[in-house]
Every structure is written in structure tokens, then in C-alpha cells.
Amino acid sequence: MASPAIALTDIVKRYGARAALDGVSLTVPAGQFVALVGASGSGKTTLLKTINRLVAPESGRIAIQGDDAAGQPAPQLRRGIGYVFQEIGLFPHLTVAENIAITPKLLAWDAARIARRVTDLLGLVDLPAEMAGRRPAELSGGQRQRVGVARALAAEPRVLLMDEPFGALDPVTREALGRDVRALHERLSLTTVMVTHDMAEAVLLADRIVVMKTGRLIAHGTPAELAHDADPEVAALMDAPRRQAERLRAKLGEGA
């Protein structure tokens, strides 16, 4: 059997006395799209950052495609994993094209290949080509998030980590870009972990949903499995989109 794309075992990360991650184990098979959900402060970002070693855990093991993540220098590991930051973190002194090209440049791709890749990616995330020369300050919040996704995908990673990538988008664009990312995931046969607050998004895009609470995984499974989870908290969480939709229908129906 092929090794899982991501395998975390007994990860503990403390900030002072508080454990942000309290013994987390998670295995993501290659090709899976996982949604990571949970209340604010439950440790989603911390977990995502342990995967590419932006956060160093006190204990536990991390394996990427079967290899120990600690077995190579962190920068080299990170060049092979796409990461979309919650705060986006575009480089303000570089143009859109330069931002997207950054990891390929670090990998010493030749200039022609980089230029082709940048053009492809702008198309992929649905940004007009003339945006290439602009600086991040000259973009809207949503455009910046698209550039963030393009930058993460630039060096053709096999693993994509996304921390609330669609936060700054209007609902219509958000849904569209969500679908685009899911399509990219299929086309590039990525393994994707996406943090989101939006349960509907998680249900619609993910193969599997992982629920976190105060530094622990309290449930994981397909959306259908989780809908019937024994934990009333998880069931309530899974039920939230449906209840919201029903209330919306009732309101809008009344108004009509």
C-alpha cells in the first residue's frame, strides 16, 4: 500500500502552560481533500503549520509521503508543500508575478519555465494577465487571496495546505473559487487540507471533515458519517447548515 500523503502521530504543542495541540494524530491518504473545522482558538492553524514545520511541536512525529519531515532542512520541505496563509502574507515589495514566482525561483527553475508557469496560474485562479505587474497594495482583498492560492501552487506541490483561503470573498465568488480549487485538486491530484469556518463549504468541498476542539480531534469522517455522530456537539455542528437553510427558506418563503 502507498504511504499516506500526511501522517501526524501524537503531536503535542504547548504555548506556556496551555496545549494548543494536545496529542493529535491524523492520517491523510494521497489524493484526499480534508476540511479542518472547529471553534476559534481550537488549534486549526497550529496543526496546519506543524505539517510544514512552521510550528515546531514538543513531541510527536510528522511524515510527508512516508518520509520523516524532520529528515530534511525545513526550507526544502516547505518548497514542496503549498501553503495559503490565513493573513495571505503577500510580499508587498514584489509584483503579483514576482510573488507567484517566488518558490520556483528558490528551486532555480529557468526563467522561461517560470514565466509560463505564472501565466498558467493567473489563468487557473481566474485573474486577468494584466494583473501580473501590479503590487499587492493595488489589489482587492479577493484578488489578493487568489494570488495567495496561485503562489502556493506555483512550484507544483503534491500537498496543499490552506488556512481559510476564501475569507475575504463575497458568497458568490467564494463558492466559485471553492469549486475551482476542488477542480484543481482533482486535476493536479493534490492532497489538500483546508481550514474553514463555513460548515456548508466543508460539506460541499471535502471528502472528509476533521473536527477540532481545544487542541484535540473530536471527530473525523465523511460528511455523511459525521451527520450521524454520537457526539451531540458534532451532530449540532453538522446540522448547522441545514438548520440555517431551513430558516432562510422559511423567512424568504414568508416574505414571498
Place this chain on the structure above:
Amino acid sequence: MNERLAAAWTLLPDYLGWHVLLSASALVLGLAISLPLAVAASRSPRLRWPVLALAGLIQTIPSLALLALFYPLLLALSTLLKGVLGHGFSALGFLPSLLALTLYSMLPILRTATAGILGVDPAVREAADGVGMTPGQRLVQVELPLAMPVIMAGVRTAAVWTIGAATLSTPVGQTSLGNYIFAGLQTENWVSVLFGCAASAALALLVDQLLGLIELGAARRNRALTLVGAAGLAVGVVLALLPLVKIGQPASYVVGAKNFSEQYILAELMADRLEKAGAHVARKEDLGSAVAYRALAAGEIDAYVDYSGTLWANVLNRKDNPGRAAVLAGLTSELKKRDGVRVLGSLGFENAYAFAMKPERARALGVASLADLARQAPGLTLGSDLEFLSRPEWKAVDGAYGFRFKAQRSFQPTFMYRALAGGEADVISAFSSDGRISADRLVVLTDPKGALPPYDAVILISPKRADDARLIEALKPLVGSIGVEAMRAANFSVDRDRDKLSPGQAARALAKP
């Protein structure tokens, strides 16, 4: 007026070249030290505080004092090296100036660079890690470019400070635009002082504007602006340094001077004679009184004029006064034995403390000697320069004659003469070779008890030139050739307010029999 302006212009290529070389080197060196230090300080909070505090402390030392402190430090180091390797280095001039100015330029760069790097958005810094940069790549590709506008603001401040402070390197023997200011102050040549100030200010302004272009380029991420600024700086530095390439041939003799008119004139006089003998001569002027002798003993200057009483008290630390001839003889043998310095001989006049009065007043009171003065003192006011009353010479005369003046007042030398003329002082402590004694027709009181130490002007030769035939032959004829009246006239021609001569002109007038 126009003549003095023209004279100032002809000196500009030399002075400006050295000034630019000195400030640019100090700035580059300061940047090379400060940037890595700032990077380290921004990484480690434990390092940050001591580094910034130390740089701040250096900044509180007055720049002139910082420059002055480096001379004895380097001299000690040079002596040590000479002992170990048999080879010393020059502790005077470029090196102490460079080191002091480098230290001086560091604080603004350190502060802004540390703040600039720390000020980079943490999310951007984490993104740099996240895309796979090593810490070095993150520094060069993200942190420094983002901090650059702030760093450039610090570099601008440092540049303006350094260019201003570089004028202070003149007293430690480094030619700079400060030569205009220091020489001008001493000879009361205000054209020269203003010229030096204006040149230094214009240079600082120009460099600030060019650095401003680079800063603007960095802030607007406009490479063209940055390039224009950098190219402007590079071209400016090269143009300023061109004259030095020609002037830079090593001089065969270096003539020194302390920082007052008589010294400038005598240095020019010696230099003229050496040049007539076919030698190349460099001048190191405006040396501090204590610096001059040590520089000579260390061989950094080859000849200069000092005064027997000064050497007796300050170099040999003697407090007695065995009389004029004994002091001269003692100096000649002691300096030779101790430092290898040769006393070539006395020029023929003294520049001693002397009590002077207006002739009518002296005649009316019947005062011709210090003994007469002591009798009349209770009715008289003594005017002195700022330091005389705290000097050993005053204690010596006061002890010998027992003066009880009605009042004692201190003045700047110029105002001391005015006070005597205006009747605010009845007797003043003058210098015997001061031109104003003759010009104002003052009488100098005699010293029957020989209480005032002798201050014969003597030519000193450095140890390595002590037997240099060409030098000795050129300077020997000066011994005994200048009387006090001639020296007074020469000094007055430089010090007076109208029809001033330059020290060089005065020297040539003095040389004519």
C-alpha cells in the same frame, strides 16, 4: 576680499577631496559594521539593548573629544606594534579621523536598521518561511528590501552628521574642509571660515539629496530613482577624489604647526626654504599643543616651532626656572637623550607672557618694571586672557612680586587689548611677540627678578631627520634670524582687521631682510 576668496578657491580641490574621501570611507565602514550588527540585534533581544545603548553612549561624546581620544589610543597601539613587529603606523591624520567618524556614523544606521527589520509585518516574515526561504534568503529578499526606506533615512542622518563632524579632523592632522574654519578662526579671516562652513554645508546638502533619491526609490520601489541617486553619489565621489591622485605623491618633508597665526607663518617660512632647496613639502597645521610634540617625536612631522618654556614644563615636567640659557641648554641635551629630538636652535625671539601697559599710563604712574607695578597694583585693574590666572606662570610672578590688584578681569585676547585701550584694564598679560604690542605702541614691563619663564621660539627636528643634511641646511639659517619686532610685525599683518596678509605672504615678507 576677492583675493581671500580666490585663495580659498585654490585650496578647495585638496580640502574637498580629503573631506569626501574621509566621510565616504567612514560612512561605508560604518554601514559595513552597523548593518550586520543591526541584523544580529533584531534577531536577539538580549543583544539589542547593549548594542543600541553603547552606540547611544558614543553619540553623547562630543565629536571633537572622540577624535582627540583616538590619537593617544592609536599612538599607544603603534608603539606597542613597533615593539613587537618593529613597525608602527601613523597615529595622526587619516586613521584616527576615520575611526572616530565611523563610530559616530553608526548610531543612526543601527537604530533605523534594527527598527526597520523589526518593523516588517510578522505575517510577511512567516510567509517568507512558508514559501521555503532560508533565513539568509528571507533577510536579503524580504526583510532588508522592506526595511530599506527606513534604513536609508538613517543613512541620510549619518551622512549629514559625518560630513559635518569631518571638519573637526583638522586638529588631529587630517586635511579637510575644517582647515578653512580652524585657520580662519585663528587668523580672524572670516572669509575663510564662512567659505569652509558653506562648502561643508553644501556638500552635506548635496549628499543628503542624492541619498534622498535612493530612499524615495526604495519607498516607491522605483529602481530608476535609486539608480540615479547611486550614480550621482558615485560620480561625485570620483570627481572629488581626482585631485588627490595628483596631490597624493608622498611629500619628502612634513612641516607642522600649532593652531595660531605665528605658527602658520613660521611653518610657511620653513616650508618655503625647503621647497627652494628642491624638496616636496606637506603641511600639517592646527595641531593641538600637546599633539604637536608627540607627533614630532613619533616622526609624523619632521619639523615645527615650539617654545622653550612650554617644552620645559609640559614635556620635561620641570617646575623650576634656572634662567633662559640654562633652559635652552637643558632642553637641547634632554630632548636628544630622551626622544632623539633635535633642538636646532632659537629663532631669536620669545613668545612669552609679558605684562603690557599704555605708555602714557606707565609714565604717569612711574611703572617700568614688575616691581614698580607691584607697588601701584592696589589702584590698578589687571586684564588677562582666559587661562593666565590659573597657569603656573601667574603663580610664579605673583609669588615673586606679591601683587594686590584692585580687580582682575579675564577676556578673549582681542577684547583684552580693547579693554586696555578703553581703560577698563590698566595692565594686561600679553604675549611678547603679539603684533598688537607694537601696533598699539604698548610698553612691556621688565622682570628684574626673572620670575617669568623664558619662551624662546626653537626649531625642533624629528629623530629620523636629526641628521638630514638637506633639512638642516635649509633651516639652520633661520636660527637667530628673527627678532621680536619682526615677528610682531608679521603676526600683526595676519591678525589685523584690514589689509590682512595670508600666513604665506607674511612669511615671504618676513624672509626679506
